[in-house]
Amino acid sequence: MDPNVFYSIQSGPIWDWRVAVDLFAGGVGVGAFLFAILLSRFGEQRYQRLAQTAAIIAPFLVMLGLAFLFWKVGNKTNVYQMAINLAPSSLMWWGFLIQSALVALGLIHAWQWLDRAPNAARDRLGLLVGALALLVGVYHGLLLAVLTSHPIWASGSMVLMAVLAFTTTGVAGALVAHLLRMTVAGRSDEEGELTGYVDGLRPVRTVLLLALALMLANFFFWWVDLSFGSLESAQALAAAWSAYGPLLLLAGIGLGLVVPLVLIAWFFGNAPVSKPALTLSAIGLASLLVLVGGFAIRYAVVMGGQVSLPISVF
Amino acid sequence: MTAKRYGMVIDLHRCVGCAACDIACKSENNVPYEFHWSNHILETTGTFPNVRYRYIPTLCNHCENAPCVHNCPTTAMYKSADGLTLHDADKCIGCRLCQLACPYGVIYFNDQAPFSQFDNDNAPAIPECTSTGQEVALRTGVPIPYYNPARATTYPGVRAQGIVEKCTFCDHRLAQGELPWCVESCPTEARIFGDLNDPESAPRQALAKHAPRVLQKEKGTKPRVFYIRDF
Numbered sequence: 001m002d003p004n005v006f007y008s009i010q011s012g013p014i015w016d017w018r019v020a021v022d023l024f025a026g027g028v029g030v031g032a033f034l035f036a037i038l039l040s041r042f043g044e045q046r047y048q049r050l051a052q053t054a055a056i057i058a059p060f061l062v063m064l065g066l067a068f069l070f071w072k073v074g075n076k077t078n079v080y081q082m083a084i085n086l087a088p089s090s091l092m093w094w095g096f097l098i099q100s101a102l103v104a105l106g107l108i109h110a111w112q113w114l115d116r117a118p119n120a121a122r123d124r125l126g127l128l129v130g131a132l133a134l135l136v137g138v139y140h141g142l143l144l145a146v147l148t149s150h151p152i153w154a155s156g157s158m159v160l161m162a163v164l165a166f167t168t169t170g171v172a173g174a175l176v177a178h179l180l181r182m183t184v185a186g187r188s189d190e191e192g193e194l195t196g197y198v199d200g201l202r203p204v205r206t207v208l209l210l211a212l213a214l215m216l217a218n219f220f221f222w223w224v225d226l227s228f229g230s231l232e233s234a235q236a237l238a239a240a241w242s243a244y245g246p247l248l249l250l251a252g253i254g255l256g257l258v259v260p261l262v263l264i265a266w267f268f269g270n271a272p273v274s275k276p277a278l279t280l281s282a283i284g285l286a287s288l289l290v291l292v293g294g295f296a297i298r299y300a301v302v303m304g305g306q307v308s309l310p311i312s313v314f
Numbered sequence: 315m316t317a318k319r320y321g322m323v324i325d326l327h328r329c330v331g332c333a334a335c336d337i338a339c340k341s342e343n344n345v346p347y348e349f350h351w352s353n354h355i356l357e358t359t360g361t362f363p364n365v366r367y368r369y370i371p372t373l374c375n376h377c378e379n380a381p382c383v384h385n386c387p388t389t390a391m392y393k394s395a396d397g398l399t400l401h402d403a404d405k406c407i408g409c410r411l412c413q414l415a416c417p418y419g420v421i422y423f424n425d426q427a428p429f430s431q432f433d434n435d436n437a438p439a440i441p442e443c444t445s446t447g448q449e450v451a452l453r454t455g456v457p458i459p460y461y462n463p464a465r466a467t468t469y470p471g472v473r474a475q476g477i478v479e480k481c482t483f484c485d486h487r488l489a490q491g492e493l494p495w496c497v498e499s500c501p502t503e504a505r506i507f508g509d510l511n512d513p514e515s516a517p518r519q520a521l522a523k524h525a526p527r528v529l530q531k532e533k534g535t536k537p538r539v540f541y542i543r544d545f
Binding site: 001005006010072079081085086091092093146147149240306313 | 348349350353354355356357358359368370372381383384386387388389390404405406407408409410411412414415416417418419420423424425474475476477478485518527529530531533541
């Protein structure tokens with residue numbers, strides 16, 4: 001018979017939904033930064049307005065995430081201590097430095113993007129901002145993955161999930177924001193006619209499809225790794241699944257990965273775009289679902305990773 | 315002369331599970347309600363009549379490879395020269411990463427203001443019949459909330475809202491050449507404390523005599539709280 005263990009430690013999740021919001025909003029921001037930079041370097045002229053939207057929302061999304069993290073911190077007046085103490089062994093300390101730099105430079109980059117005209121200085125800064133954004137995106141996964149006392153988090157899959165999540169939600173966030181902008185402010189002349197505009201988005205479709213499919217595969221390997229790993233990891237998975245499994249499965253994987261995958265593949269297939277307005281609406285809906293699912297995944301992972309287990313004794 | 319390297323050995327054969335260490339720690343360190351710097355795991359195995367019961371006292375393991383220290387973004391958690399894992403309340407931002415990193419559940423977070431338990435104890439169990447805890451305390455003049463000023467010599471006597479706190483091996487007592495209060499209070503001398511760098515010290519002698527175990531060895535944290543023998 002299994003031992004019955006009682007150990008009264010502090011109850012409740014240590015990191016709550018505000019941390020999930022930080023990781024989610026930060027991820028969308030990071031993805032939007034990278035999307036903007038790639039579009040500005042490789043995209044046609046008609047997508048420079050989309051790049052502009054992405055570049056402008058990105059730093060504000062990262063700041064939004066950090067604002068939620070600041071709300072969560074218990075002793076807010078001491079946050080400056082991170083700036084005056086060297087803690088190179090702490091990933092969070094590195095995260096603080098990199099995100100501070102990303103926000104500062106990202107705001108300058110967004111300011112430079114107010115004018116869509118080609119700008120060499122902006123492109124140079126974009127490279128630096130892109131590198132920082134990539135680091136922050138990886139940091140969001142590593143922050144959890146280094147906590148080896150939480151088997152749900154402590155794996156390479158967590159880092160890969162963060163990278164794929166910022167890729168999908170970043171692109172989706174930028175698309176949703178830009179579609180809203182197009183709805184409110186109208187399309188500009190440089191964006192051209194709708195059929196060509198939608199058709200030209202095929203590389204974006206490919207990236208989204210690939211990232212969504214990889215996320216599904218990553219979830220599968222993560223589940224296999226935990227299920228057939230140590231007893232502790234299998235117990236952690238069972239405990240997390242019983243509490244947050246339905247949310248992850250229905251909202252995260254179902255609504256956030258499978259449905260957008262089908263929508264994008266169906267409406268944005270290989271055939272010539274015959275109904276561009278409908279296709280654009282489908283892209284908008286799929287992007288919205290990716291965002292909803294992206295938050296559900298972050299929330300389920302953050303909270304599920306903290307479901308307490310019976311402590312192992314000797 | 316090498317620096318001290320403090321450690322504790324808990325002799326589970328001697329431990330009777332009286333929890334005197336838990337109570338002693340609370341009074342010495344002004345530990346809040348429902349916080350347990352000194353704690354215990356209860357483990358029951360088997361079915362009647364073949365039941366095995368284990369009482370395993372726990373506290374901060376003052377790990378050599380302390381994950382709370384490695385992860386702290388402000389160096390609020392740090393290792394002292396004599397190997398203690400200590401907490402600088404003035405640097406703590408209350409991010410609680412140390413709590414997440416610690417596999418032993420021995421770090422606590424103050425989400426309430428100090429003494430709020432006392433301040434809020436103003437509802438009688440039976441209205442118009444019994445007194446509230448606050449009334450009893452005030453009318454009898456007892457010093458509630460209890461406060462030991464000695465604690466405040468090396469660490470805030472009462473920790474502020476929004477930061478974490480944990481066992482310090484009673485560093486304020488060590489500074490005076492005294493033993494941790496849980497060690498002094500153990501009626502069966504099950505807790506053996508001293509310098510692990512000294513081959514003649516009581517913990518080194520105990521470790522030489524009995525095979526030691528540590529909690530969750532596989533985590534690689536190298537705890538400095540060792541368990542010997544069994545009940």
